[in-house]
Amino acid sequence: MRVMVFVKATGESEKGTLPSAELLEAMGKFNEELVQAGILRDAAGLKPTSQGKRIAFDGTGRTVIDGPFVATSELVAGFWIWEVKNMDEAVAWVKRCPNPMPGPSEIEIRPFYEMSDFQ
Template sequence: MRFMIIVKAGAASEAGALPEERFIAAMADYHEQLARAGVLLDAHALQPSSRGWRIRWSGARQLVVDGPFAEAQELIAGYTLIQVRSREEALEWSRRFPVPQGLGVDAEIEVRPLCELEHLGPSAAAERFCRLMPDA
């Protein structure tokens, strides 16, 4: 089972502030533990929403909206992708995640299971999509 640990953005990450050295060290320690356990698939920080955009559809119309976006706590600052045997194992790993904004600052991570291709059901389109995936 694959799970994504989603790190919510904060005012500092949206302002482009670099994390403190002790947080980077804590993240390196945590991700080294994941790697040693053989469950780490990927992990990255994201640049502020001011560097990105959104595509919105309304009927047949498409609109490109440049960042930044409001409500920093609803944005994603980074993610870690893990593959584990169970929801319980994913919960245990996520409880060990370093505090994203630093101790004493409210922060939140969100953990969600990936919708695997087999959840799409048998179809030619799903099989075609599956062949594109490197871990298929």
């Protein structure tokens, strides 16, 4: 099963504070473990929402909304796409992950829809 693993944003990530060298090294090692296990399909960190835009749809109308966006805990600071056997395996890998932020943080796991879900 494919899952997207979201690193949730924090106040620090939304300020654009870059990770420490130690955290970058720890995450690099973790990502290499994911590669060696054949799980990692893609990964990236995202710039703060102050550099982003949202497009609101209402019928045929489109409205562009400039960042930053509120509700920091609902924003995404980075992601991985993994191919795992099941959700339990994804949870086990996330538990091995270094804390992605300097303080308290959260990681969310969401499965992708597969073609079999529509049959």
